[in-house]
Amino acid sequence: MTEYKPITKLADLPEEDLFLSGHRLCAGCGPGITARLTMLASPEKPIVVNPTGCLEVASTIYPFTAWKVPWVHVSFENAAAVASGIAEALDKLDKEGRNKRAPVIALAGDGGTFDIGLQALSGALERGHRFLYICYDNEGYMNTGVQRSGATPMGASTTTSPAGKVIPGKQEWKKDLVGIVAAHHIPYAATATIAYQRDYVNKVRKALSYAGPTFIHVLAPCQLGWGYDPSQTIAISRLAAETRFFPLFEIENGTLKMTMKFPKPKPMEEYVKTQRRFVHLFKPENQHILKQIQQNVDENWERLLRIEAAGKIF
Amino acid sequence: MEQKLIGLTGNDAIAYAVKQAKVDFISAYPITPQTFTVETLSRYVANGELDAKFVNVESEHSALSAVIGAALVGARTFTATSSQGLALMFEELPIASGLRLPIVMSMSTRTLSAPINIHNDHSDFLVSRDLGWVMLYAEDGQEAYDMTLMAYKIAEDKSVLLPAMVGIDGFIISHAIQGIRVLDDREVEGHLGIINPRLKVNVDEPLTFGPLCFTDTFFEFKRQQHEAMTNAYGVVMRTFADYEKLSGRKYSPVKNYMTEDADVIIAAMGSTVGTARETARRLRNEGIKAGVMGFTLFRPLPEREIFETVKNAKAVAVLEKFISYGAAAGPHYLDILSSIYGRGHVPLYDFVYGLGGREMTKEMIAHAAKVSLSNAREGVRVGVRFPGVRD
């Protein structure tokens, strides 16, 4: 672990990229920005564990690899288990001079975290291994063609929760993953979006200043899956926070703190109308769904404020 | 050097070997009948007898995943499982092989559900046979101890670098106490050395492990694994020879008993081989020239040795503790067939027995041997038979 040194300006970031050009991620890919920022944020060269997903597939098509750090891919649901093995073994091997300790960062999509990867994540957090788990959330199983995940917001149209004549998109609410993670009582968990780069970088640095385990949930939009022009990835990430659709907070040593408050939030519709995955919600027969979504956003925000006011509860 | 004689169960014999191998990292999930292999290992670690990281994962899938992570950074590793646990971690077995990691795993074999049954047959072991693991099967606790030590030597050989598994019969061997002769700690240390992978995940070398290989790049890596498995045969033979010098115990890819002049050979794997030997002695007393071939090195297949063993027999009664639904015969039958085809001809007869721990008696084995001989004399082809099933 490293001492927490937040950046105050972008020029504080190192110049050298460790996640390089030549990868095959789509133009304007949110997870691509996440990977770059994560590598720039880490004060020491990390070992990256990447489960199957867009980032892994597009960045390591043999014989091309975009990574300038030691990087491991094993399978889809076990990033946290592989990271556990690496963290523990390195501990012993370092003591014996057979390898060197380094920060271990698992960089997993919502697919490999919320659903199929949840068991391994929970086990690793419960056992307290020293690693940082970052979930880059593009709200769907994007690499296999935009299928719904537990992270897909209610109402969104995906290929397995399509907006059809009878069912208007995903019927279930987004899983409260950070709530589940917080219940493991780890030293640090946070949410972020890539629009606020300094905020994200500093959260990564703060997480790495703890031995672990630590967790960050970062919203990383997918232009293809969400249906918007690639140039809007950052703008949409920003709107997600400004509408309180995706709240930004930290849970540090059991206490929740909102990191950005947005006292005059934009209406949720401003965010939802930018993406084709929500376009069916603007039909007259689906107006009630928009209302439900706004209500959910408001209630969730109020809930977070109540938790914040309660002090140390995790 | 003087070998201590200790009373150990099959599971504990394996754990003892793992301790002497000075494994760095163990991760496992309990499942009957493997359970106390890992309980014993966690006791060794808790008492400071084994300086290793012991991680109690939340499932077998995570067990092998964590072991893969540890092996990637250059640790000597171990895990153990059975049955449903093997089935759950199945996804990671070919991955361990494809990533070329010298992981060692023991399997206290147990059948596969459904119905659920905790007793021994070879389903979990045999169902793993195409995944790129070197596979050894122990007849008893002594072999379990010896093979676990040899597995590290074989797996870590630079011309192999494949994971290896050692199977033992669940309950029958895993839970039975035998007098096990164990080598001296320092001798094992000297024999195995410290694992030293050429390539490992480390922060000074930004290597990428586990990339995506499309249709134009994938096939070559499978060919490499095939080569490694082919190399493994020679490495196994060398390891057997070296181990004999250390221990005085001789190992061979198939374990033959009275096969040289046998008219009927009983082929089997695991503890049944012992029962078969006793049966062969009785048959000999009845005037039937019976012999026994026990599968010891299962993968890579020792086809030459199998052919040499059976080539002059009039019939082979193949005992399979496994059922391969829809196939004309089981894996042992097919292994023998592929070893002799094109080299010679010996009639083979398949017998599925002991599923879910159903007892296999000397009488049943003797009957199988006799009926094989008479089928061979008549020149008839007979399909799979099921001694022990209530018909």
Next chain:
Amino acid sequence: MSSKTWKELEIGAVLRAATSLEFKTGDWRSERAVIDYSKCIDCLICWTFCPDSAIRRQGTKVSINYDYCKGCGICANECPVKAISMQKEEV
């Protein structure tokens, strides 16, 4: 793509760092980002947001690396002084 035989390839498909730099994704784009340096204020915002590390940075100075620019337009959209424009690639 790869013409090496199975004997020549590194076992287990292990790769050495940064070989993706050989794969120039610049031919993906239909528009290219162009910086008007008379307006650029060296804020580095564009550099932080490029998913493809296609904006080179030296100190606080930036330049577009056309070997890799995919033409996504994020930099142009986020530049606080509108110093970057997206211009159609000639066919």
